Amino acid sequence: MDWDKLRIFHAVAEAGSFTHAGDRLSLSQSAVSRQISALEEVLHVPLFHRHARGLILTEQGEVLHRTVKEVFSKLALTQAFLSESKEKAAGNITITTTTGFGLFWLAPRLEKFLEIYPNINVKLLLDDTDLDLGMREADVAIRLHPPIQPDLVQRHLANFPMSIYASQSYIDKHGKPETLEELSHHHIIGFSGFNLPLPNINWLAELLKKETSTFKECRLLANNISAITSAIASGAGIGSLPLYAATNKQLIQLNIPEISCPLVEAFFVYPYELRTSKRIAVFRDFLLNEINSFKDKNEP
Template sequence: MDWDKIRLFYEVAEAGSFTRAGEHLGLNQSSVSRHISALERELKVPLFHRHARGLILTEHGDILFRTAQDMLRRIETTRSQLVETNELPTGNLKVTATVGIGAMWLARRVSEFLNLYPEVRIQLIVTNEELDLAMREADVAIRLRRPSQPDLIQRRLFTVHYNAYAAHSYVERFGEPTSLEDLDNHRIVCLGGNQPSFILAVHQLATMGRDPKDPRPRHFVVNDSLALRMAIESGAGIGMAPAYSMEGNPNVTQVLRDVETPSLDSYMVYPEELRSVARVQVFRDFLISKAQRWAH
């Protein structure tokens, strides 16, 4: 198969129409359509269902699309390995991290990395969903559990300790709990919504020291850890938060210091094929250096 035809097919599948693919490639719609029809005749299978609202891949088209996607990914990786040197890492690096680590830990440190490696351009995707690194939805991920995929390189970064916090203004008004039983008389704020269960579990002050079937009332539930942090800081109630997000915050204090609280290990993971890519190597080393003080 002609690579140029496969690349054109890939662009059409991505765009979902001959017209949009043609605009991207600098070709007219009829020319793109002829090339796709020629490829279908060559392969002796239909690649698209043609509808008035656009194109939909056939089963054969989907197989070819995934193959083309893999070819493009490998070409890009090879190109990166050929043009990069360890002395001057360069290029785009797509990083995904959980909301807390991405927004409250990594984003605070990214300026230092960019000063060290000005030719690297980072796209940070903050989400608690685990993007598929094998399909290159991201190059590097920072996760709060070990990856299950066997073909990913993993490096433990640090332990994320979760503690109970309250604003000074809250403690002045309602007092400070010294035991889990005391929480029965306090306002609870917590993370909720469509989150991974292992992340929700570390935020559940409502059930700590109680029967899970009889939880404490939750006075404020939010599906974003940044919003939860702001709620705690403003005095809405007592909530769980990672230590790195509250360290040095003059508006809050840790409560329930004698109560054992949960923790999660964080990992940097990336595909085996990116092992020797310089921008990945320096980003890995940078994260490890910044994680040292939180390593235990």
């Protein structure tokens, strides 16, 4: 198996068609098809099922694709490591985090980071699932739970309180709850979705179900923290938000003495191979400075 054929196979597997792969590689569709046929002939196995709507990897193709993807990811990591300046932070950095943290906290601060480091380019990927850093789906991640993926360097960034909020318009209309029992009679907004952005996202509804007999279910559910924040701010109900998402001036924090609010743990994680990367180091330090400043301004 030569590298050129594997490179073309990788492009075809990712693109799902000879034509799209050819566009990426600046090759004709027929040239790509010939290279794949030649690779299949060398291996004596079919790698793709051909059909009218595109290509599907065979079982053997899936095995080869997993290996090739890992090899090319490691090569990309090595290339970035070898080409990076050790004196000056420069190059590209792909950052992944949850949709809520990315929208509310990180994205508004990237302009400042780019101004400080003009030789660094940033790609921001917002996803409530954990992208695979080992496979180079991103260079670094800000995770809102303790990392479980092995072989990652992790740095604890902060604990964000997961407090209870309402809007003044809601309080004016429905009153302000002072106890857990009073809160159980109010309109509670919760999360519903397959990909939990936070491990304790529905703690408030779960507490009310466990500790009271009057609370039955949330009046409003959404699968996105930004939507939940907007709904609370508009007066639709009461809900719990992490501190980084609760900067809307229309939100009022509710302090109910008998309720102890949980914390959201934030971690900065990256592959061990990037531990000496200058651009990773300056981004980590930037995050720490910004988070400390944010907490100083927003925590009592």
